[in-house]
Amino acid sequence: MLLEVRHVTQYHYAETVRESVMEVWMQPQKGIRQRLVSFELELDPAAQLFSYADPFGNAVYHFDVPQPHNRLNIVARSAVETQAPPPLPEALDQGEWDRLRSDFVRGENFDFLTHHGFAIETPALRAYVAQHELDELRRRDPLTAVRRLSETIYSSFAYEAGVTHADSPIDQALSAGRGVCQDFAHIMIAICRSWGIP
Numbered sequence: 001m002l003l004e005v006r007h008v009t010q011y012h013y014a015e016t017v018r019e020s021v022m023e024v025w026m027q028p029q030k031g032i033r034q035r036l037v038s039f040e041l042e043l044d045p046a047a048q049l050f051s052y053a054d055p056f057g058n059a060v061y062h063f064d065v066p067q068p069h070n071r072l073n074i075v076a077r078s079a080v081e082t083q084a085p086p087p088l089p090e091a092l093d094q095g096e097w098d099r100l101r102s103d104f105v106r107g108e109n110f111d112f113l114t115h116h117g118f119a120i121e122t123p124a125l126r127a128y129v130a131q132h133e134l135d136e137l138r139r140r141d142p143l144t145a146v147r148r149l150s151e152t153i154y155s156s157f158a159y160e161a162g163v164t165h166a167d168s169p170i171d172q173a174l175s176a177g178r179g180v181c182q183d184f185a186h187i188m189i190a191i192c193r194s195w196g197i198p
Helices: 096-100 103-108 123-131 134-139 142-156 170-176 181-194
Strands: 002-017 020-024 034-044 049-053 059-065 069-082
Touching: 002 020, 020 069, 034 059, 096 103, 096 142, 123 134, 123 170, 123 181, 134 142, 142 181, 170 181
Parallel strands: none
Antiparallel strands: 002 069, 020 059, 034 069, 049 059
C-alpha cells in the first residue's frame, strides 16, 4: 500500500524572535515491511538543513533560522510503501520466555526493557497486577500472555478524555480506573517490561 503523509507544524510567536534552532524527527523509518519512497522537508523561513541518524536509526534534521521572524512553518512530505505483516500464530513456544531472557535480546533491547518515563513499575501498578492475577499469565507463552494482558487492560479501564493529561503518571489512571490510550499503553508497556518483554 502506498501512503502519502503531509505533516505541518506551525509556530506563531507573539513577538519577533531573533533566532530559532531546532531538531525534528519527521522522516519515516525504512524497515522490513516499509520502504521510504520519498521525503521532503520544507521550511519557511528557509534554512539550511543538516541531518544525522540517532541511536535508533531515525533521521534527525537540524536547522537554524538566524534572522528575526514571528512565525515558522515546517512541512514534511513523505511517501512510504508498506506491506501487510504476516499473520501472528495462535501461540508461541513456551521456550520463547528463555529467548527473551537471553543476553542477546536483553542487550539489543536494553532501552526498551528499562523502566523510565511514564512506563514505570509503581506500587499502584504492582497492586493492579496482583488484583487481576496478571503474573499468572506468565505460565502461558509470551504472545498469549500479552494478548490476555491487553484484554484485561481493555476491560478494566474506561476511556475518558480529561481525566489524565500528557504528563500524568500511570498511577493517576490506575486510581481512577479510566484514562486515554497513552495511559493504557504506558500501563501495558510497564507490565511487559517487568516480565522481560521489550
